[in-house]
Amino acid sequence: MRLPLGRLLPVAILSAAVALAGCSTTGTEDSSEPAATSSAAAQFPVTIPTAFGDITVPKQPSRVVALGWSDADVALSLGVQPVGASDWLAFGGDGQGPWNAGKYTTAPTILGTLELDMEKVAALKPDLILDTRSSGEKARYDQLAKLGVPVVDVPKGGEMYLTSWEQQLDMIGKALGKQTEAAKLKTDLDAKFTAAAQANPSFSGKTVSAIARTGDGWGAYVTGDGRVDFLQKLGLKNAPKIEALKKDSFYIPLSNEQLDLADANVTVVFLIQATLDQVKSDKIFQAVPSVKAGHVAYMDDKDISNAFSSSSVAGLSYAVDKVTPLLASALG
Structure with a gap:
């Protein structure tokens, strides 16, 4: 089945301890857990600005439904197990990549992505709905808001x-009463990016083109997409000729005649509904100078590609470990 361009989102559409009936606590049972839970509960109520106004979460949620791209991924990183989740990257099972393997004690009910089954969502009796990376459509928000629980949608101005x-x-982090944990995860990932960049000084200032081969043809990512932002944090610079095409989207379709724009110090290729064989047999693409010279990194490992596409704190941390050596090799 061919997915819409939404499958490219962000980052790549347009490009819940012990599970007490799905309770969202972590399952950690040491003596510090009651104090930690009490501390988190003391943070409520909290108010979060969204595109549809300020949303107040009155108390620490215990039945979280995560609908947005990587929302369940992030909740798990914060020690919270959603009772329902959308599997945007089609992992199957509990809907998680290898960076979150084993974090569920009870698998969530898997829900839809673009289309919502409201009866299925309602049956989970959520006390918080996360939809922070989604279409941002008011009709979708209004549909969810009818359930009478806080819906944390895309950010204000998002x-x-x-x-x-x-x-x-x-x-x-704020909606779950896990602000301290969220801050630490952010600090840790920022430090990981910094360490990777410092360990690879040859990345600094080098140009990179983030190219996608999809079922519909070629395209390139520009600043604002998680893939490009990731590469820039490592010290690389998005290819200026591609960046110049940026308009109101993070993804630029490229015709065969425009494939020379993929030339850079290193060309990174993402495969979406396409195979490595297709790319390597494409004579026009293989003639791009950087590709012809071997300065190309193919993201054909599904786990790596999904880590990029997750654009989540845990997925990106996984990607730093896996992708950095591929880039270093491609740069030579």
Whole structure:
């Protein structure tokens, strides 16, 4: 089945301890847990600015439904197990990538992504709905808001599917009463990026083109997309000729005649409904100078590609470990 361009979102559409009936606590049972839970509960009520106004979460939620792209991923990173979740990247099972393997004690009910089954959502009796990286459509928000529980949608001033990993982490951390934990995760990932960049000084100032081969053809990502932001945090610079095409989208379709724009110090290729064989047999793409010279990194490992696409704090941390050596090798 061919997915809409939404499958490219952000970052890549347009490009809940012990599970007490799905309770969202962590399952940690040491003596510090009651104090930690009490501390989190003391933070409420909290108010979170969203595109649809300020949303107040009156008390620490215990039945979280995570609908937005990577919302469940982030909740798990904060020690909260959603009772329902959307599997945007089609992982199957509990809807999580390898960076979150084993974090559920009870698997969530898997829900829809673009289309919502409201009866299924309502049956979970949520006391908080997360939809922080989604279409940002008011009709979707209004549909969810009818359930009478707080809906934390895209951030104020945000655009469809372009909620950054930092914004997503901050919003979900606050909604779950996990602000301290969220701040630490952010600090740790920032430090990881810095360490990777410092360990690879050859990245500094080098140009990179983030290219996608999809079922519909070629395209390139520009600043604002999580893939490009990731590469820039490592010290690389998005190819100026591609960046110059940026308008109101993070993804630019490229015709065969424009493939020369993929030339850079290193070309990074993402495969979406396409195979590595297709790319390597494409004579026009293989003639791009950087590709021809071997300065190309193919993101054909599904786990790596999904880590990029998750644009979550845990997924990106995983990607730093896996992608950095590939880039270093491609740069030579």
